[in-house]
Amino acid sequence: KSSLQVLFFPDKDVACRDYFISGDGCFKSNCQFSHSKTSLSELCKHMMSSQRSLDVCVFVITCRDLADILLKLHRRGVKIRIITDKGMLHTDGSQIWTLQKEGIAVRTNNSSFFMHHKFAIKDQQVLINGSFNWTRQAITGNQENVLITDDLAVTSQFMAEFQKLWEHFDTS
Amino acid sequence: KSSLQVLFFPDKDVACRDYFISGDGCFKSNCQFSHSKTSLSELCKHMMSSQRSLDVCVFVITCRDLADILLKLHRRGVKIRIITDKGMLHTDGSQIWTLQKEGIAVRTNNSSFFMHHKFAIKDQQVLINGSFNWTRQAITGNQENVLITDDLAVTSQFMAEFQKLWEHFDTS
Numbered sequence: 001k002s003s004l005q006v007l008f009f010p011d012k013d014v015a016c017r018d019y020f021i022s023g024d025g026c027f028k029s030n031c032q033f034s035h036s037k038t039s040l041s042e043l044c045k046h047m048m049s050s051q052r053s054l055d056v057c058v059f060v061i062t063c064r065d066l067a068d069i070l071l072k073l074h075r076r077g078v079k080i081r082i083i084t085d086k087g088m089l090h091t092d093g094s095q096i097w098t099l100q101k102e103g104i105a106v107r108t109n110n111s112s113f114f115m116h117h118k119f120a121i122k123d124q125q126v127l128i129n130g131s132f133n134w135t136r137q138a139i140t141g142n143q144e145n146v147l148i149t150d151d152l153a154v155t156s157q158f159m160a161e162f163q164k165l166w167e168h169f170d171t172s
Numbered sequence: 173k174s175s176l177q178v179l180f181f182p183d184k185d186v187a188c189r190d191y192f193i194s195g196d197g198c199f200k201s202n203c204q205f206s207h208s209k210t211s212l213s214e215l216c217k218h219m220m221s222s223q224r225s226l227d228v229c230v231f232v233i234t235c236r237d238l239a240d241i242l243l244k245l246h247r248r249g250v251k252i253r254i255i256t257d258k259g260m261l262h263t264d265g266s267q268i269w270t271l272q273k274e275g276i277a278v279r280t281n282n283s284s285f286f287m288h289h290k291f292a293i294k295d296q297q298v299l300i301n302g303s304f305n306w307t308r309q310a311i312t313g314n315q316e317n318v319l320i321t322d323d324l325a326v327t328s329q330f331m332a333e334f335q336k337l338w339e340h341f342d343t344s
């Protein structure tokens with residue numbers, strides 16, 4: 001009864017932003033990007049279908065496309081919470097500052113170890129988890145996996161982990 | 173009907189090598205290490221129960237305890253195959269050279285991108301997958317997760333991915 005999907009990277013083709021992400025459609029007659037399903041386009045589809053909440057717990061976020069989806073959801077009223085690695089805030093192209101400036105709640109670890117998870121939970125129901133950091137290199141270069149499941153026996157444990165870390169990393 | 177388990181790191185206590193890994197038991201009267209279950213001890217238990225094969229596809233292996241389990245299994249006749257990241261072969265404390273010298277088959281990517289997976293498949297039945305690299309820091313320092321499942325719908329896709337990469341990275 002539980003549905004699941006496994007995505008592997010790298011994608012051979014780069015998903016078209018306009019076609020899969022902007023939601024306005026792509027009207028370029030000679031678009032260089034893919035209008036066919038890719039692992040990225042599937043991942044985006046899952047994220048964009050969030051109705052109420054998206055809890056993100058990812059080591060590093062530098063990919064503009066994925067950050068833009070978080071902003072889009074946030075503006076639509078979906079509650080976004082982000083836990084990420086403190087050290088990686090300062091990596092080239094980190095999108096965290098922009099997300100935070102737009103009002104998305106962000107918390108980080110405060111140790112010299114890594115907050116190394118790479119998962120997200122949609123609407124407290126669907127787990128997105130794997131080796132995949134939210135970077136451009138992970139999409140088009142690296143060997144990576146993402147497992148998406150709505151098996152409550154799994155998702156509930158990751159929800160509890162998220163909540164534990166969220167409270168633990170509260171510095172207010 | 174499918175069984176699954178989720179492990180989170182870091183472990184508060186370090187699992188006792190003798191008690192959980194050597195298999196000879198621990199006879200120290202004041203052992204400093206944990207004889208209670210930890211995430212590492214559970215992971216070791218799964219690995220050590222391999223009967224026929226263990227396919228390992230992990231970015232980096234520097235943890236002696238986990239490398240020792242691979243050696244132990246190899247000597248017991250379990251077929252071990254390792255795919256790892258070429259660049260990480262040269263990281264401090266890499267265990268790959270030792271494993272290879274003992275006769276375990278190792279293949280690596282040959283690009284500047286990362287072979288970034290962190291999964292293993294036991295006896296073509298059980299998938300071990302998550303954010304967890306096989307390093308000491310991942311056990312006692314980082315926030316990490318490992319999901320263990322025997323759901324064939326998931327495992328079969330990772331088996332196919334392993335086989336694809338194994339053939340792709342064949343340089344012989």
Ligand SMILES: [Zn+2]
Nearest residue numbers: 016019026031
């Ligand atoms: Zn297009």
Ligand SMILES: [Zn+2]
Nearest residue numbers: 188191198203
């Ligand atoms: Zn002991």
